[in-house]
Every structure is written in structure tokens, then in C-alpha cells.
Amino acid sequence: MSTLQQLFSALPFFQLAVIIVASQLCGALLARWGQSRVIGEICVGILLGPCLLLALGAQWHAAVFPAAIRLGIETLGNIGLVLLMFQIGLHFDSNHLGNHKIGFSALSVAGGGVILAFALGAMVGLLSHSTLAPAQPRLGYVLFCGIALSITALPVLVRIISDLGLEHSLAGTVGIAAAAITDIIGWVLLTLIVALSSSDSSLFGVLRQLTFIVLFLVLARWGLRPLLHALTRLLATRSATPAADMSMALMLATALLCGWITTLIGLHSALGGLIAGWLLREQRQHWHRHMEGFVNIGLVPFYFAATGLKMDLGALAPLDSWLWLLAFFAAAVLGKTLGCYLAGRLAGLSVEVSRSVAVLMNTRGLIEIIVLSVGLDMGLISQSAFFLLLMVAIATTLMTTPLLKRLARTGPAPSALAKGELQTSDR
Template sequence: MTSHHTQLLLLDLALIIALARGLGALARRVGQPPVVGEILAGVLLGPTLFGDLLTDHLFPADVRPLLTALADIGVALFMFVVGLELEHRLLRGRARVSAGAALGSTLVPFVLGTGLALYLLRGHGTGQRAAFVVFMGLAVSVTAFPVLARILADRGLSRTETGAVALAAAALVDVVAWTALAGVQAVAGGAGDYWRVALIVPFTALLVAARPLLRRLLAPAAGGGAAGPGAHRLGALVVGALLCAAATEAMGMHYIFGAFLFGAVLPRDAVAPVRDAIRERTGHVTSLLLPVYFVVAGLDVDLRGVGPGGLADLGAILLVAVAGKFCGTYAGARSQGLAPAAAGRLAALMNTRGLTELVILGVGLQLGLLDQGLYSLLVVMALATTAMTGPALSLIDRRAPARATEPEHEPPGVPEPGRAAPGVPEPGREAPGAPVPAVASAPGRTGSLR
């Protein structure tokens, strides 16, 4: 890499981080999750607003692979923390209603999404029709677990029955989404890759068998009491996440699966005392690298050529994504006895997508299942559905304001991997007079979530 490339890379990173932080803060001021502003920053730096000339000068072809590599590291660490945050105890006492909501939230939009795919095939042809149909069903079915946790905190729902069910249902939807995406990638990868993809089964079994070793690794040092982990323990976990990401990439699957799987299999009893430290250390890295992912994703978003046909496609996508998610979640929750107002709030919450959607869309683009035009429309859908969650909740609360009667619970919060952990000031900020409590104990005062 030449000196010119190094200068341009550093300038690009400075521009990306400054714009993403600025628009993220602006989004927070207007009541939106910061990820809305950060995704918008990626779109604004793409060709939609300024055209190819400025974009090609800011992000030339020989610098983009370097930005992509940095973004991949950030997403891998983000997915590791998302897997780490999956909590089996969320289902205790509410398994039926959570499973009902998750089933409706996945099945109804998936079925509608497959019908949408058949409509979209007319103008966005692909040589892998079956994989495209399944992928579109998946793309409108996902829920962004971390964004959901942040909205719960801001709305004071973290300690309610609705909040607990929402977190549990979103966790179930996440597992289904990543598993289904792995299957789509196996099919889209071609028959020659099937034998490599099959290695995921023994690989997962090996990780599960290694749980006792991971438990010993996370145990406090002799004589160290319950103190946080040393740097070598945290380093070992990051190494494990990156190695698992590399392993699934070598199997013909996306690296996100390995990082997510490693976080998911870590023994929860052993990881609980060190979770805050893991969040803090990885959060400092992802807060810098995830905005790079938004820009890399935004460089492929070009809305300049969207005509009447494109607007019709966008309308159909939004209708299926919003109506399918809301109606499916509401019906699933009501079928298990959840009150109408609580089911409505849950349906609005499950409609948020955030970074999770962008990661899935990036896989679809990489596999050739999406062309640039359809990819751009789906990114707009991800941005719109995430932005509409807060207003939808406000509307429901105005119609049914009596949520204070819901029983309180203590679901675990999920600090954003891109921000400092609870009680730890963000880089460059002074610590407040008292530590900031976790999501479950002080709604609305945590770091932002994606």
C-alpha cells in the first residue's frame, strides 16, 4: 500500500466516524436509535446524493477493500457479542407466549415475503430463483435484537412483561434467521460447496464439547476472587471468535455465523461475571468499525434511477415488511393470551431491523441474489422500519396508556457493542458522578444500541 493510499484511508476513516457520530447524535435528539443516523450517513456518502464522481474520489476502488476488511472485523466482533447476549433464562415462565410471538413474527412475513419475491422476479431476475425466493422471505422476517433492547430501555419497557417477551422472541427470531441464512448460502454457493457446508455440524458439536474448557478459561485466577478477567482471557475470547469466523468462511458460509456461534455457545454461568468487561473492550473497537460497515454498505446504494416502477417495488416491500411483521407478531402473541395493548407494543417492537438487516442484505448482495437496485430498496426498507418503531409505540401508548400495570421483571440489558459498557464512560467523555446502571435498572440511560 502506497503512502497516498494510507493518507486516503486515514482521511476516509476520519470522515466516516465524524459523520456517523454526528448523524447518530442527531437521530438520538429526535427520538430515534443512533443506528438510523449512522445508516443514513452510509447512504449519504454513496452515489445517491453526490453521484459517482465524488464517491469514486473519496473511496477509490483500491481503498475500498481496506475499508471492507476493517468493516468485516467490526461486524465479526458485533456478531460475537450478539451471540453472547442470547439468554436462555429469558424464556423461563414465558416460553409459550415468546414462542408464539416469534413464530408469528417469522412465519407470516416469511410467507408474504416469498410471494413478494415472485412479484419482484419480473424486474430483478436472478439465476437462483429458489434461493432468491427464500432469501426475500428471510429478509422481511428479521428483527434487530440490539436495537430492540435500546428502544425498550428508552420507552421504560425493559422491566415489564412486554419487554421480557420481546427480548425472548427477538432472540428466537435471531437464531432462526441466522440458521436459515446459512441454508440459503449453502444452496446459493453451488453443489461443490455442500460437503464443506456440512462441516458446520461437527464444528458446532466440537464447540459445545469445548464448553468445559471455556468455563475454565473464564474462571477467575486463583486468589483473584471474583475480579474481572485479565487481558489474556479477553484476548483468548476475541481470538476464539475470529478463528470461528474464519472457520465458517472456509466452510463456504459467511464469517458472521462462526462469530455468532462462538458467542452463543459460551457457558452463561461462567461468562456472566465477565460480560461487562467483554462489552467494554469490544465496544471500543466496534464503535469505530461499525460505521465503516454502514458506509461500505451505502456505497452500493444508488437511488438516482428509481422511477415509478422502483417506487412501486419499494411500496410493495414496505407493505409486506411492516404488515407481515406487525400482523404476524400480534396474532402469535394474542393466540397465547397476551393482552391486546401489550401485543400491539410487541408487534411494533419486532418490526425494527437495524444493522441485522444490513448484514443479511450484504450477504445477499455478495451471493448475487440481489442486484444493486433491489439492494438499495431493501436498505431503504431497513432504515424506514427501524425509524417507524418509536412513533408506532407512541401511537399505541396514546391509545392504551395503562402499561404501568404490567408486572415487572428483570431481563438482562444488551449494551451496544459500539458503545461503552454500563458504568464506563465513552472514549473522550468524562465519567458522570455516579455509574450508569444497566438497561434493566435504569431505562433510558444506557448507551445506544444497534
């Protein structure tokens, strides 16, 4: 065993190459089945973590992925996470909210889905606390469960809408706008919960941390954003280095520095990456051309692998732990679909469009995984709760595309129906 461990420890690039190749293969396999590639990448983390551990045993698993290698994978994964959130911030587009009907419908759908899903998630969290997370603070755990079930994964939702040809439909447009609003609400609520659950949870401590957060957002919007734009223009005109190279260096530095600042004020580095992307969203074309592919292929897989390698299935042996999976899944699906459907109908959307939007909003995927990792890192949830909520995120994402295709077969095509309604609203 010592010889085997020495072999793998001496070949860190072997493990990294395995992760990248496995992520691409699983992503391609899921894509062939009509699913999003990111689900395959998430599954790789589970396969390399709990599944490989159960198959090989603890000693062999430690030999293949020794502690030193895991630390390197986790570091690369954290960098990948910050840059991934940076990309999400770059692609945030508020143009969909310019149309009054779309903006009002999206706001209604987002609010309806968040309120009902949060309430049901918090209720299940309250009932499951003593079983799944007795060592975690009750308030933080309960509120976090509500947030976890309220999230909609905007990047995965956009990919599904594109694959189904719904990008120019009312259902697709409202879905994208509502998902963006939902994610903003989710991150704001998560920030508040982290502040409330910090080690200094006194009223003074909470107010101090909230003050730091608000101060950073104000400085970022009205101080850092104009400065970055001025630097971009200056470097493009006066630097001997190609403008694209300087722009990439500036964007990378901004993303990492914002991640560092949010960590200093007691938040997660992922939030800093998101804010940095929002600040520099006018530069998205440069990033897409030079960096996005590398981040998605060369860094993000390490984030999912590190997440999987940290999982501990030992606490999931009792049957009642798995019964909570059904409870979380039911609360997630019912909260999102019913809340968004009713809100869509109240906002004046047709039955068919409201139904399609409700199914789309049940997509959790990538953003949910990130939020769950933040909760785990911040001590808001246990390993058991993390794994169960991870399964819910994967299941609700996998069911989105088949359900939309089924709706298209059993009733009017969502895309055609939605396009007609969009044209009517424009007139």
C-alpha cells in the same frame, strides 16, 4: 483532478476520521429525535455512498474515496461486523424463557411473525425476481426475500424497550425473548438457503455443507466451549499478564477464528462471530468493560460506510423498481404486525400487550442490515433489491418508537398495563 486524487490517496486517515465523526454526529442527531443511534450510522453509509456520488459525480467521488481506501474500509468493516455479531452473541440471554407463560408467548409470537412475514416476503420476491434480480438464482432470491422480512433486530429492540421504560413489562420481556427466537430461526434459515444456493447445489453438495455446519456447531458446543473456559481459568491464575488482557486476546482470537471457519465451510463470517459470542457469553462483562465501546465507535461505522460505498443506484431508475419498495414495505409491516398480534392473542396476551409486542417485533434495523449484506455477498440478491430492502429496514425501525408512543397516548400505557399482567401471571 489528479492532484486532488493524490491528496486524498495520501491521507487515508482523513477518510477514516470523517467516517467515525460523521457516524457519531448522525447517531447523536437521530438520538435527539427519539430514534436509535444505529439508524444514524446506517444513514452515514448511504450519505457517503449513493448520495455523495450523485452530488459530486463519479470522478470526484472516486477522488475522495479511491479504490485502495475502499478496500481498507471494507476490511475494517468486515472485522467490525464479526466483532459486532460476537457482541450480540455475548448478550444473548435465555433467562426470559424460564417463565412458562413468557416462554410460550414468546415462542408463539416469534412463530406467528416469521411464518406470515416469510410467506408475504417470498411472494413479493417471486413476483419481483424478473425485475429486480434476474441474474440471481430464483429459488435463493425468493427464499431470501422471505427471510429478510422475517427478521427482528434484537439489539435495536432492546434499546427501544429501555428508552421507553418497558424492560420490566410483559410486553418488553415477551418482545425481547421473541426477537431472540426470531433471530435464531432467521440465521438457521439463512444458513440453509446459502447451502441450497451454493455453487454445488446438488443434493450431495447440500448435504455435505449441512454436515459441516452441524459438525462445527457440535464441536463448538461440546469441544471448543469447555476448552475456552478451561483456558480462561488457567490464564487468570498462572499468567503474569493481567487477566483482563489475556481474556480479551482469547475472545478476539476466538471470534476471528470462528469467522474464518464459517467462511471456509461456505457461510458468512458474521455467523462465526455470533457463535463465538454465544460460546463465551459468561465473559460479557470483561468485553463490555474493555472492548465494546471501541468496536461500536471505531469499527462498526466502517461496516456501514463500506456497505454504502458499494451501493449502485443506477439500476433503480425505472419507476417499477420503486413500486416494489411499496410492495416490500407493505409485506414487511403486515407480515410482522398481524402475524405477531394474532399469535399473541392466541397465546393469551391481552389486546394492548399483543399490540405493543407486534409493533416492537416490526423493528428490523441492525440485524436486517447484516442479513442483507450477507445475501449480497453470497449473490442471493442484487444491488437493487439490497437497496430497497435496506430502505424497508430503516423505515420499519424508524416507525417503531413513534407508534409505541402513540399507543401509550391513545390507550392504557403499555408499561403499566404490561406490569400488572406480568404480576398476575407470577401469582
